[in-house]
Amino acid sequence: MPITAEMRETARGKMHAESFSSRFKVFWKNVYRSLFRYGRMPRDAEGQSYAVFNNLFLHIHPVKVSKHSLKFTYTLGLGVIATILFLILTFTGIWLMFYYFPSATEAYNRMLDLRSSVDFGFVLRNVHKWAAEAMVAVVILHMARVFFTGAYKPPREFNWIVGVILLLLTLMLSFTGYLLPWDQLAFWAITVGTSIASYAPVLGEPLRKFLLGGDTVGQEALVRFYVLHVVILPGLMSIFIAIHFWRIRKDSGLSHPNENGSSARGGAT
Amino acid sequence: MRKKQNRTQQPEIDRRTFLTALGWSGVGLSGLIAALGNLLYLKPAVEYGPPTRIRGGKAKDYQEGIKEVLENERVIIVREKRGFAAISSTCTHLGCTVRASDAGFECPCHGSQFDNDGFVTGGPAPRPLDWYQVSLAPNGELEIDKSVKVPPETYFKV
Protein backbone atom coordinates (compact mmCIF):
# COMPACT_ATOMS: atom_id res chain seq x y z
CA MET A 1 0.00 0.00 0.00
CA PRO A 2 1.50 3.21 -1.10
CA ILE A 3 1.76 6.01 1.41
CA THR A 4 -0.13 9.01 0.19
CA ALA A 5 0.54 12.57 1.14
CA GLU A 6 -2.79 12.67 2.92
CA MET A 7 -1.92 9.74 5.15
CA ARG A 8 1.40 11.32 5.96
CA GLU A 9 -0.40 14.52 6.98
CA THR A 10 -2.80 12.76 9.38
CA ALA A 11 0.01 10.78 10.90
CA ARG A 12 1.97 13.95 11.51
CA GLY A 13 -1.08 15.62 13.06
CA LYS A 14 -1.67 12.67 15.37
CA MET A 15 1.92 12.62 16.41
CA HIS A 16 1.80 16.32 17.08
CA ALA A 17 -1.36 15.97 19.18
CA GLU A 18 0.06 13.10 21.16
CA SER A 19 3.22 14.91 21.92
CA PHE A 20 1.29 17.96 23.10
CA SER A 21 -0.86 15.96 25.50
CA SER A 22 2.08 14.01 26.78
CA ARG A 23 4.03 17.21 27.22
CA PHE A 24 1.11 18.69 29.14
CA LYS A 25 0.98 15.58 31.31
CA VAL A 26 4.65 15.96 32.13
CA PHE A 27 4.13 19.65 32.85
CA TRP A 28 1.20 18.92 35.12
CA LYS A 29 3.09 16.17 36.88
CA ASN A 30 5.96 18.57 37.50
CA VAL A 31 3.61 21.18 38.93
CA TYR A 32 1.84 18.62 41.10
CA ARG A 33 5.07 17.10 42.34
CA SER A 34 6.38 20.53 43.24
CA LEU A 35 3.37 20.88 45.54
CA PHE A 36 2.97 17.33 46.82
CA ARG A 37 6.13 15.30 46.61
CA TYR A 38 4.73 11.96 47.65
CA GLY A 39 1.82 11.23 45.39
CA ARG A 40 -1.89 11.71 45.80
CA MET A 41 -2.75 8.85 48.10
CA PRO A 42 0.48 7.40 49.46
CA ARG A 43 0.09 3.75 50.42
CA ASP A 44 3.57 2.87 51.53
CA ALA A 45 5.08 3.77 54.90
CA GLU A 46 7.56 6.25 53.47
CA GLY A 47 4.95 8.12 51.47
CA GLN A 48 2.51 8.21 54.39
CA SER A 49 5.22 9.51 56.67
CA TYR A 50 6.26 12.27 54.32
CA ALA A 51 2.67 13.21 53.47
CA VAL A 52 2.27 14.35 57.07
CA PHE A 53 5.81 15.40 57.78
CA ASN A 54 6.26 17.62 54.74
CA ASN A 55 2.90 19.37 54.87
CA LEU A 56 2.69 22.67 56.73
CA PHE A 57 -0.91 22.10 57.79
CA LEU A 58 -0.54 18.46 58.74
CA HIS A 59 2.81 18.57 60.47
CA ILE A 60 1.19 19.59 63.76
CA HIS A 61 0.49 15.85 63.85
CA PRO A 62 3.14 13.25 64.53
CA VAL A 63 3.73 10.77 61.71
CA LYS A 64 2.37 7.96 63.83
CA VAL A 65 -0.19 7.99 66.62
CA SER A 66 -1.15 5.32 69.10
CA LYS A 67 -4.25 3.31 68.36
CA HIS A 68 -5.61 4.13 71.77
CA SER A 69 -5.71 7.87 71.05
CA LEU A 70 -7.85 7.18 67.97
CA LYS A 71 -10.57 5.44 69.99
CA PHE A 72 -13.65 7.63 69.74
CA THR A 73 -15.00 6.26 73.02
CA TYR A 74 -11.87 7.49 74.77
CA THR A 75 -11.66 11.11 73.58
CA LEU A 76 -15.20 11.54 72.19
CA GLY A 77 -13.37 13.74 69.70
CA LEU A 78 -14.03 16.74 71.94
CA GLY A 79 -10.66 18.45 71.51
CA VAL A 80 -10.82 18.09 67.74
CA ILE A 81 -14.42 19.33 67.71
CA ALA A 82 -13.43 22.40 69.76
CA THR A 83 -10.65 23.13 67.24
CA ILE A 84 -13.02 22.68 64.31
CA LEU A 85 -15.49 25.06 65.95
CA PHE A 86 -12.73 27.62 66.48
CA LEU A 87 -11.77 27.40 62.80
CA ILE A 88 -15.40 27.75 61.70
CA LEU A 89 -15.83 30.71 64.07
CA THR A 90 -12.71 32.38 62.68
CA PHE A 91 -13.93 31.90 59.13
CA THR A 92 -17.51 33.08 59.70
CA GLY A 93 -16.30 35.85 62.00
CA ILE A 94 -14.00 37.34 59.36
CA TRP A 95 -16.81 37.09 56.83
CA LEU A 96 -19.20 38.91 59.17
CA MET A 97 -16.63 41.70 59.60
CA PHE A 98 -17.24 42.75 56.01
CA TYR A 99 -20.68 44.03 56.99
CA TYR A 100 -20.41 44.73 60.71
CA PHE A 101 -19.75 48.22 62.04
CA PRO A 102 -18.92 48.76 65.75
CA SER A 103 -21.12 51.82 66.14
CA ALA A 104 -23.90 52.23 68.67
CA THR A 105 -26.15 53.73 66.04
CA GLU A 106 -25.19 51.47 63.13
CA ALA A 107 -24.46 48.02 64.62
CA TYR A 108 -28.09 47.00 65.11
CA ASN A 109 -29.03 48.07 61.57
CA ARG A 110 -26.25 45.87 60.25
CA MET A 111 -27.79 42.96 62.15
CA LEU A 112 -31.11 43.61 60.44
CA ASP A 113 -29.33 43.84 57.07
CA LEU A 114 -27.54 40.56 57.66
CA ARG A 115 -30.84 38.94 58.50
CA SER A 116 -32.88 40.20 55.59
CA SER A 117 -30.87 41.85 52.82
CA VAL A 118 -27.43 40.26 52.55
CA ASP A 119 -27.41 36.99 50.63
CA PHE A 120 -26.69 34.15 53.05
CA GLY A 121 -26.09 36.77 55.74
CA PHE A 122 -28.41 34.94 58.13
CA VAL A 123 -26.52 31.68 57.54
CA LEU A 124 -23.17 33.20 58.47
CA ARG A 125 -24.62 34.94 61.52
CA ASN A 126 -26.49 31.84 62.69
CA VAL A 127 -23.53 29.52 62.15
CA HIS A 128 -21.31 31.95 64.07
CA LYS A 129 -23.79 32.16 66.91
CA TRP A 130 -24.47 28.43 67.27
CA ALA A 131 -20.81 27.50 66.82
CA ALA A 132 -19.95 29.96 69.61
CA GLU A 133 -22.51 28.47 71.99
CA ALA A 134 -21.36 24.95 71.05
CA MET A 135 -17.72 25.86 71.60
CA VAL A 136 -18.32 26.95 75.20
CA ALA A 137 -20.12 23.68 75.89
CA VAL A 138 -17.59 21.49 74.04
CA VAL A 139 -14.59 23.09 75.76
CA ILE A 140 -16.19 22.44 79.17
CA LEU A 141 -16.98 18.84 78.18
CA HIS A 142 -13.40 18.42 76.92
CA MET A 143 -12.13 19.54 80.32
CA ALA A 144 -14.46 17.04 81.98
CA ARG A 145 -13.15 14.26 79.70
CA VAL A 146 -9.54 15.09 80.56
CA PHE A 147 -10.37 15.07 84.25
CA PHE A 148 -12.36 11.84 84.27
CA THR A 149 -9.57 10.01 82.41
CA GLY A 150 -6.87 11.40 84.72
CA ALA A 151 -5.11 12.90 81.73
CA TYR A 152 -3.89 15.97 83.61
CA LYS A 153 -1.39 14.03 85.69
CA PRO A 154 2.36 14.33 85.16
CA PRO A 155 3.84 14.94 82.66
CA ARG A 156 0.74 16.81 81.41
CA GLU A 157 0.30 19.33 84.27
CA PHE A 158 1.29 22.29 82.15
CA ASN A 159 -1.02 21.36 79.29
CA TRP A 160 -3.94 21.21 81.75
CA ILE A 161 -3.12 24.79 82.76
CA VAL A 162 -2.95 25.83 79.12
CA GLY A 163 -6.37 24.19 78.82
CA VAL A 164 -7.72 26.26 81.73
CA ILE A 165 -6.41 29.41 79.98
CA LEU A 166 -8.12 28.29 76.76
CA LEU A 167 -11.39 27.80 78.65
CA LEU A 168 -11.15 31.33 80.09
CA LEU A 169 -10.32 32.74 76.65
CA THR A 170 -13.32 30.91 75.18
CA LEU A 171 -15.60 32.44 77.82
CA MET A 172 -14.15 35.91 77.23
CA LEU A 173 -14.52 35.58 73.46
CA SER A 174 -18.13 34.54 73.85
CA PHE A 175 -18.82 37.32 76.34
CA THR A 176 -17.25 40.09 74.20
CA GLY A 177 -19.10 38.82 71.15
CA TYR A 178 -22.36 38.98 73.06
CA LEU A 179 -22.41 42.80 73.02
CA LEU A 180 -21.78 43.32 69.32
CA PRO A 181 -25.38 42.95 67.97
CA TRP A 182 -26.32 45.91 70.23
CA ASP A 183 -29.81 44.66 70.98
CA GLN A 184 -31.56 44.61 74.35
CA LEU A 185 -30.25 41.12 75.14
CA ALA A 186 -26.67 42.22 74.42
CA PHE A 187 -26.87 45.53 76.25
CA TRP A 188 -28.30 44.22 79.49
CA ALA A 189 -26.29 41.02 79.56
CA ILE A 190 -23.10 43.08 79.36
CA THR A 191 -24.44 45.63 81.87
CA VAL A 192 -25.14 42.82 84.33
CA GLY A 193 -21.92 40.94 83.51
CA THR A 194 -19.59 43.90 83.94
CA SER A 195 -21.41 44.92 87.13
CA ILE A 196 -20.62 41.49 88.55
CA ALA A 197 -16.92 42.16 87.81
CA SER A 198 -17.08 45.44 89.72
CA TYR A 199 -17.69 43.57 92.99
CA ALA A 200 -14.04 42.50 93.06
CA PRO A 201 -12.29 44.38 95.86
CA VAL A 202 -10.03 47.29 94.83
CA LEU A 203 -9.56 46.15 91.23
CA GLY A 204 -13.22 45.63 90.41
CA GLU A 205 -14.35 49.16 89.64
CA PRO A 206 -11.22 50.12 87.64
CA LEU A 207 -11.53 46.86 85.70
CA ARG A 208 -15.12 47.64 84.81
CA LYS A 209 -14.22 51.16 83.68
CA PHE A 210 -11.29 49.75 81.74
CA LEU A 211 -13.52 47.27 79.93
CA LEU A 212 -16.31 49.73 79.21
CA GLY A 213 -14.15 52.77 78.49
CA GLY A 214 -16.51 54.76 80.70
CA ASP A 215 -19.12 54.41 83.41
CA THR A 216 -21.87 52.83 81.36
CA VAL A 217 -22.23 50.51 78.40
CA GLY A 218 -22.04 52.79 75.38
CA GLN A 219 -20.12 53.54 72.20
CA GLU A 220 -16.74 53.24 73.93
CA ALA A 221 -17.63 49.85 75.37
CA LEU A 222 -18.73 48.64 71.94
CA VAL A 223 -15.40 49.56 70.31
CA ARG A 224 -13.41 48.02 73.15
CA PHE A 225 -15.36 44.78 73.04
CA TYR A 226 -15.05 44.72 69.25
CA VAL A 227 -11.25 45.04 69.29
CA LEU A 228 -11.00 42.39 72.00
CA HIS A 229 -13.37 40.11 70.13
CA VAL A 230 -11.88 40.28 66.65
CA VAL A 231 -8.16 40.80 67.27
CA ILE A 232 -6.76 40.42 70.77
CA LEU A 233 -8.61 37.39 72.11
CA PRO A 234 -8.52 35.33 68.88
CA GLY A 235 -4.80 36.10 68.62
CA LEU A 236 -4.17 34.92 72.17
CA MET A 237 -6.38 31.92 71.51
CA SER A 238 -4.34 30.90 68.45
CA ILE A 239 -1.08 31.17 70.39
CA PHE A 240 -2.38 29.07 73.27
CA ILE A 241 -3.93 26.49 70.94
CA ALA A 242 -0.50 26.16 69.29
CA ILE A 243 1.12 25.65 72.70
CA HIS A 244 -1.60 23.14 73.63
CA PHE A 245 -0.99 21.02 70.51
CA TRP A 246 2.76 21.28 70.76
CA ARG A 247 2.67 20.13 74.37
CA ILE A 248 0.55 17.09 73.46
CA ARG A 249 3.45 15.89 71.33
CA LYS A 250 6.11 16.84 73.85
CA ASP A 251 4.15 14.88 76.46
CA SER A 252 4.17 11.71 74.31
CA GLY A 253 0.76 12.06 72.73
CA LEU A 254 -2.58 11.58 74.43
CA SER A 255 -2.83 9.89 77.80
CA HIS A 256 -2.62 6.16 77.63
CA PRO A 257 -3.55 3.36 80.05
CA ASN A 258 -0.18 1.60 79.65
CA GLU A 259 1.92 4.58 80.56
CA ASN A 260 4.57 4.09 83.18
CA GLY A 261 6.94 6.36 84.99
CA SER A 262 9.90 6.19 82.66
CA SER A 263 8.25 6.26 79.26
CA ALA A 264 6.23 9.43 79.21
CA ARG A 265 9.05 11.89 79.89
CA GLY A 266 9.82 14.17 77.01
CA GLY A 267 8.93 11.94 74.13
CA ALA A 268 10.12 13.17 70.78
CA THR A 269 7.38 12.12 68.46
CA MET B 1 38.91 25.94 103.14
CA ARG B 2 39.37 27.23 99.62
CA LYS B 3 35.97 28.81 99.67
CA LYS B 4 36.85 30.76 102.76
CA GLN B 5 40.03 31.98 101.15
CA ASN B 6 38.15 33.10 98.06
CA ARG B 7 35.78 35.08 100.18
CA THR B 8 38.47 37.08 101.78
CA GLN B 9 40.14 37.81 98.48
CA GLN B 10 37.17 38.51 96.27
CA PRO B 11 34.16 40.75 96.80
CA GLU B 12 30.91 38.80 97.21
CA ILE B 13 29.62 39.94 93.86
CA ASP B 14 32.16 40.15 91.11
CA ARG B 15 32.06 42.70 88.34
CA ARG B 16 30.52 40.35 85.77
CA THR B 17 27.64 39.28 88.00
CA PHE B 18 26.97 42.87 88.99
CA LEU B 19 26.91 44.17 85.42
CA THR B 20 24.72 41.28 84.26
CA ALA B 21 22.24 41.94 87.05
CA LEU B 22 22.32 45.65 86.24
CA GLY B 23 21.67 44.94 82.56
CA TRP B 24 18.77 42.62 83.27
CA SER B 25 17.21 45.05 85.74
CA GLY B 26 17.44 47.71 83.03
CA VAL B 27 15.65 45.48 80.55
CA GLY B 28 13.07 44.50 83.17
CA LEU B 29 12.47 48.07 84.27
CA SER B 30 12.00 49.39 80.74
CA GLY B 31 9.64 46.50 80.02
CA LEU B 32 7.66 47.37 83.12
CA ILE B 33 7.49 51.05 82.20
CA ALA B 34 6.40 50.18 78.66
CA ALA B 35 3.67 47.88 80.00
CA LEU B 36 2.51 50.58 82.39
CA GLY B 37 2.41 53.11 79.56
CA ASN B 38 0.28 50.79 77.47
CA LEU B 39 -2.10 50.23 80.38
CA LEU B 40 -2.42 53.97 80.98
CA TYR B 41 -3.06 54.46 77.28
CA LEU B 42 -6.04 52.11 77.52
CA LYS B 43 -7.39 53.72 80.69
CA PRO B 44 -10.42 55.75 79.65
CA ALA B 45 -9.31 59.36 80.01
CA VAL B 46 -11.92 61.23 78.02
CA GLU B 47 -15.62 60.86 78.64
CA TYR B 48 -17.21 60.52 75.24
CA GLY B 49 -20.64 59.83 76.66
CA PRO B 50 -23.37 62.37 77.40
CA PRO B 51 -22.29 65.39 79.52
CA THR B 52 -22.03 64.83 83.27
CA ARG B 53 -23.43 68.28 84.19
CA ILE B 54 -27.10 68.43 83.40
CA ARG B 55 -29.85 71.00 83.94
CA GLY B 56 -33.01 69.98 85.76
CA GLY B 57 -35.34 72.89 85.10
CA LYS B 58 -36.34 75.82 87.32
CA ALA B 59 -36.13 75.01 91.01
CA LYS B 60 -39.33 76.86 91.84
CA ASP B 61 -41.35 74.69 89.45
CA TYR B 62 -40.86 71.65 91.68
CA GLN B 63 -43.67 70.75 94.07
CA GLU B 64 -42.89 69.21 97.41
CA GLY B 65 -42.79 65.41 97.40
CA ILE B 66 -42.32 65.18 93.65
CA LYS B 67 -40.04 62.62 92.02
CA GLU B 68 -39.02 63.79 88.57
CA VAL B 69 -37.42 61.04 86.48
CA LEU B 70 -34.94 62.22 83.86
CA GLU B 71 -34.89 59.03 81.82
CA ASN B 72 -32.03 59.67 79.44
CA GLU B 73 -29.77 61.11 82.12
CA ARG B 74 -30.59 58.26 84.50
CA VAL B 75 -31.22 60.70 87.33
CA ILE B 76 -34.26 61.20 89.57
CA ILE B 77 -34.74 64.66 91.05
CA VAL B 78 -36.51 64.57 94.39
CA ARG B 79 -38.05 67.63 96.09
CA GLU B 80 -38.62 67.18 99.78
CA LYS B 81 -39.20 69.51 102.67
CA ARG B 82 -35.50 69.34 103.42
CA GLY B 83 -34.54 70.41 99.90
CA PHE B 84 -33.52 68.95 96.59
CA ALA B 85 -31.78 65.66 95.90
CA ALA B 86 -30.53 64.11 92.68
CA ILE B 87 -30.56 60.33 93.04
CA SER B 88 -29.02 58.02 90.45
CA SER B 89 -31.49 55.66 88.82
CA THR B 90 -28.75 53.08 88.24
CA CYS B 91 -29.32 50.14 90.54
CA THR B 92 -26.30 49.42 92.73
CA HIS B 93 -26.84 45.69 92.31
CA LEU B 94 -26.11 44.99 88.67
CA GLY B 95 -26.59 48.29 86.88
CA CYS B 96 -30.22 48.11 85.79
CA THR B 97 -32.41 51.22 85.76
CA VAL B 98 -34.66 51.61 88.79
CA ARG B 99 -38.11 53.16 88.56
CA ALA B 100 -40.06 55.21 91.07
CA SER B 101 -42.54 53.24 93.19
CA ASP B 102 -44.89 54.10 96.05
CA ALA B 103 -42.36 53.15 98.71
CA GLY B 104 -39.44 54.74 96.92
CA PHE B 105 -37.64 52.99 94.06
CA GLU B 106 -37.50 49.46 92.74
CA CYS B 107 -35.33 47.62 90.26
CA PRO B 108 -37.18 45.45 87.76
CA CYS B 109 -34.18 43.23 87.01
CA HIS B 110 -33.56 41.45 90.28
CA GLY B 111 -36.13 42.95 92.61
CA SER B 112 -34.04 45.32 94.72
CA GLN B 113 -36.12 47.89 96.64
CA PHE B 114 -35.10 51.29 97.93
CA ASP B 115 -36.85 53.88 100.08
CA ASN B 116 -37.30 57.52 99.14
CA ASP B 117 -33.74 58.35 100.20
CA GLY B 118 -32.30 55.49 98.16
CA PHE B 119 -31.55 53.22 101.12
CA VAL B 120 -31.96 49.50 100.49
CA THR B 121 -35.17 48.05 101.92
CA GLY B 122 -35.15 44.73 100.13
CA GLY B 123 -33.55 42.60 97.48
CA PRO B 124 -29.91 41.91 96.66
CA ALA B 125 -28.61 45.49 96.27
CA PRO B 126 -25.51 45.93 98.44
CA ARG B 127 -25.56 49.70 99.00
CA PRO B 128 -27.86 52.71 98.68
CA LEU B 129 -28.40 54.49 95.38
CA ASP B 130 -25.83 57.14 94.50
CA TRP B 131 -26.56 60.78 95.28
CA TYR B 132 -25.23 63.47 92.96
CA GLN B 133 -24.31 67.03 93.77
CA VAL B 134 -27.05 69.58 93.19
CA SER B 135 -26.46 73.30 92.80
CA LEU B 136 -28.34 76.28 91.53
CA ALA B 137 -27.40 77.95 88.27
CA PRO B 138 -27.56 81.78 88.13
CA ASN B 139 -30.79 81.66 86.12
CA GLY B 140 -32.59 79.67 88.81
CA GLU B 141 -32.22 76.30 87.17
CA LEU B 142 -31.09 73.22 89.05
CA GLU B 143 -27.71 71.90 88.00
CA ILE B 144 -26.73 68.31 88.67
CA ASP B 145 -23.12 67.16 88.46
CA LYS B 146 -23.06 63.41 87.92
CA SER B 147 -19.30 63.24 88.37
CA VAL B 148 -19.55 64.36 92.00
CA LYS B 149 -21.16 61.93 94.43
CA VAL B 150 -22.39 63.13 97.80
CA PRO B 151 -23.36 61.06 100.83
CA PRO B 152 -27.06 60.12 101.02
CA GLU B 153 -29.41 62.59 102.70
CA THR B 154 -27.31 65.56 101.62
CA TYR B 155 -30.26 67.72 100.63
CA PHE B 156 -29.66 70.92 98.76
CA LYS B 157 -31.61 73.84 100.15
CA VAL B 158 -32.73 76.60 97.84
Place this chain on the structure above:
Amino acid sequence: MREVNTKEVFPKNSNKTYGLMELVKGTKPTVGLQPDDMVFTWPHLLIRELVLFVVVAGLLLVAAFLFDAPLEEVANPNHPPNPAKAPWYFLGLQELVSYSAFAGGVLIPTLIVVALILIPFIDRKRIGVGVWFAKQRAFANGLFFTFLLVMLVLIIIGTFFRGPNWDFVVPWE
Protein backbone atom coordinates in the same frame (compact mmCIF):
# COMPACT_ATOMS: atom_id res chain seq x y z
CA MET C 1 22.09 1.58 82.60
CA ARG C 2 20.13 -1.50 81.74
CA GLU C 3 21.82 -4.77 82.47
CA VAL C 4 22.20 -6.72 79.29
CA ASN C 5 22.62 -10.45 79.12
CA THR C 6 24.60 -11.21 76.00
CA LYS C 7 24.65 -14.97 76.47
CA GLU C 8 22.67 -16.78 73.80
CA VAL C 9 19.74 -18.27 75.67
CA PHE C 10 17.99 -19.62 72.64
CA PRO C 11 20.32 -20.94 69.95
CA LYS C 12 19.69 -19.67 66.47
CA ASN C 13 17.27 -21.68 64.41
CA SER C 14 18.15 -21.65 60.75
CA ASN C 15 14.53 -22.30 59.76
CA LYS C 16 13.41 -18.99 61.15
CA THR C 17 13.95 -15.60 59.63
CA TYR C 18 14.04 -14.01 63.05
CA GLY C 19 15.93 -14.65 66.20
CA LEU C 20 16.14 -13.55 69.80
CA MET C 21 18.74 -10.84 70.00
CA GLU C 22 19.05 -10.11 73.69
CA LEU C 23 17.31 -10.19 77.04
CA VAL C 24 16.70 -6.96 78.89
CA LYS C 25 16.05 -6.84 82.60
CA GLY C 26 13.21 -4.58 83.60
CA THR C 27 10.43 -4.27 86.11
CA LYS C 28 7.54 -3.84 83.70
CA PRO C 29 6.51 -5.39 80.44
CA THR C 30 6.99 -2.93 77.61
CA VAL C 31 4.41 -4.52 75.34
CA GLY C 32 2.19 -1.49 75.05
CA LEU C 33 5.07 0.71 74.02
CA GLN C 34 6.09 -1.33 71.03
CA PRO C 35 5.71 0.24 67.58
CA ASP C 36 2.86 -2.25 66.97
CA ASP C 37 0.64 0.06 68.99
CA MET C 38 1.13 2.90 66.55
CA VAL C 39 -0.64 3.58 63.27
CA PHE C 40 0.09 6.13 60.60
CA THR C 41 -1.51 9.54 61.00
CA TRP C 42 -2.13 9.45 57.28
CA PRO C 43 -4.75 8.13 56.77
CA HIS C 44 -5.99 6.84 60.16
CA LEU C 45 -6.13 10.10 62.15
CA LEU C 46 -6.76 12.44 59.22
CA ILE C 47 -9.78 10.56 57.95
CA ARG C 48 -11.32 10.73 61.43
CA GLU C 49 -10.70 14.46 61.59
CA LEU C 50 -12.23 14.94 58.17
CA VAL C 51 -15.34 12.97 59.18
CA LEU C 52 -15.68 15.02 62.37
CA PHE C 53 -15.31 18.25 60.42
CA VAL C 54 -17.99 17.25 57.94
CA VAL C 55 -20.34 16.19 60.75
CA VAL C 56 -19.79 19.38 62.79
CA ALA C 57 -20.07 21.70 59.79
CA GLY C 58 -23.19 19.83 58.62
CA LEU C 59 -24.88 20.02 62.00
CA LEU C 60 -24.10 23.75 62.27
CA LEU C 61 -25.55 24.41 58.82
CA VAL C 62 -28.71 22.50 59.67
CA ALA C 63 -29.00 24.41 62.94
CA ALA C 64 -28.39 27.70 61.12
CA PHE C 65 -31.25 27.06 58.72
CA LEU C 66 -33.63 25.77 61.39
CA PHE C 67 -33.00 28.18 64.25
CA ASP C 68 -32.35 31.89 63.94
CA ALA C 69 -29.88 33.46 66.33
CA PRO C 70 -31.88 35.59 68.74
CA LEU C 71 -32.12 39.30 68.02
CA GLU C 72 -34.24 41.51 70.22
CA GLU C 73 -35.10 45.17 69.91
CA VAL C 74 -32.33 47.73 69.65
CA ALA C 75 -30.49 48.43 72.91
CA ASN C 76 -32.30 50.90 75.10
CA PRO C 77 -30.59 51.96 78.35
CA ASN C 78 -33.86 53.32 79.75
CA HIS C 79 -35.87 50.13 79.61
CA PRO C 80 -34.22 47.20 81.29
CA PRO C 81 -35.90 43.87 80.56
CA ASN C 82 -37.28 42.08 83.55
CA PRO C 83 -35.30 40.05 84.44
CA ALA C 84 -31.97 41.05 82.87
CA LYS C 85 -29.89 37.94 82.39
CA ALA C 86 -26.22 37.37 81.63
CA PRO C 87 -25.17 34.82 78.94
CA TRP C 88 -26.17 31.26 79.87
CA TYR C 89 -22.74 30.12 81.06
CA PHE C 90 -22.69 32.98 83.58
CA LEU C 91 -26.22 32.34 84.86
CA GLY C 92 -24.90 29.97 87.52
CA LEU C 93 -22.77 32.80 88.83
CA GLN C 94 -25.63 35.27 88.51
CA GLU C 95 -27.76 32.92 90.58
CA LEU C 96 -25.06 33.01 93.26
CA VAL C 97 -24.79 36.79 92.87
CA SER C 98 -28.47 37.08 93.77
CA TYR C 99 -27.57 35.67 97.20
CA SER C 100 -24.29 37.48 97.67
CA ALA C 101 -22.72 39.70 95.05
CA PHE C 102 -19.18 39.38 96.36
CA ALA C 103 -19.25 35.62 96.92
CA GLY C 104 -20.97 34.83 93.64
CA GLY C 105 -19.27 37.41 91.48
CA VAL C 106 -15.73 37.37 92.76
CA LEU C 107 -14.88 34.85 95.46
CA ILE C 108 -16.32 31.67 93.96
CA PRO C 109 -15.14 32.27 90.35
CA THR C 110 -11.64 33.09 91.61
CA LEU C 111 -11.60 29.97 93.78
CA ILE C 112 -12.78 27.84 90.85
CA VAL C 113 -10.01 29.10 88.55
CA VAL C 114 -7.32 28.74 91.25
CA ALA C 115 -8.54 25.24 92.10
CA LEU C 116 -8.55 24.21 88.43
CA ILE C 117 -4.97 25.42 88.01
CA LEU C 118 -3.80 23.64 91.16
CA ILE C 119 -5.44 20.27 90.34
CA PRO C 120 -2.47 18.69 88.51
CA PHE C 121 -0.06 19.76 91.26
CA ILE C 122 -2.20 18.36 94.07
CA ASP C 123 -3.18 15.07 92.44
CA ARG C 124 0.09 13.78 90.99
CA LYS C 125 -0.19 10.02 91.52
CA ARG C 126 -0.03 8.42 88.11
CA ILE C 127 -2.72 5.84 88.61
CA GLY C 128 -5.88 5.42 86.61
CA VAL C 129 -4.50 7.43 83.70
CA GLY C 130 -6.02 6.81 80.32
CA VAL C 131 -9.19 5.10 81.55
CA TRP C 132 -12.63 6.59 82.02
CA PHE C 133 -13.73 6.73 85.68
CA ALA C 134 -10.86 4.60 86.99
CA LYS C 135 -11.78 2.89 90.27
CA GLN C 136 -8.62 4.19 91.98
CA ARG C 137 -9.73 7.73 91.19
CA ALA C 138 -13.30 7.43 92.41
CA PHE C 139 -12.88 10.18 95.01
CA ALA C 140 -11.34 12.75 92.67
CA ASN C 141 -13.81 11.96 89.90
CA GLY C 142 -16.72 12.13 92.33
CA LEU C 143 -15.55 15.52 93.57
CA PHE C 144 -15.21 16.94 90.07
CA PHE C 145 -18.50 15.42 88.97
CA THR C 146 -20.25 17.03 91.94
CA PHE C 147 -18.68 20.38 91.01
CA LEU C 148 -19.91 20.09 87.40
CA LEU C 149 -23.35 18.99 88.59
CA VAL C 150 -23.70 21.93 90.99
CA MET C 151 -22.70 24.38 88.26
CA LEU C 152 -25.15 22.74 85.87
CA VAL C 153 -28.02 22.89 88.38
CA LEU C 154 -27.29 26.56 89.12
CA ILE C 155 -27.22 27.37 85.38
CA ILE C 156 -30.51 25.53 84.85
CA ILE C 157 -32.11 27.39 87.77
CA GLY C 158 -30.81 30.72 86.47
CA THR C 159 -31.93 30.01 82.92
CA PHE C 160 -35.36 28.49 83.37
CA PHE C 161 -36.54 29.03 86.92
CA ARG C 162 -35.93 32.75 87.32
CA GLY C 163 -38.58 35.17 86.18
CA PRO C 164 -39.37 38.84 86.73
CA ASN C 165 -37.67 40.37 89.79
CA TRP C 166 -35.48 37.25 89.84
CA ASP C 167 -38.38 35.47 91.56
CA PHE C 168 -38.60 31.73 91.38
CA VAL C 169 -40.91 30.65 88.56
CA VAL C 170 -41.86 27.30 87.15
CA PRO C 171 -41.19 27.34 83.40
CA TRP C 172 -44.02 25.03 82.32
CA GLU C 173 -46.80 27.13 83.84
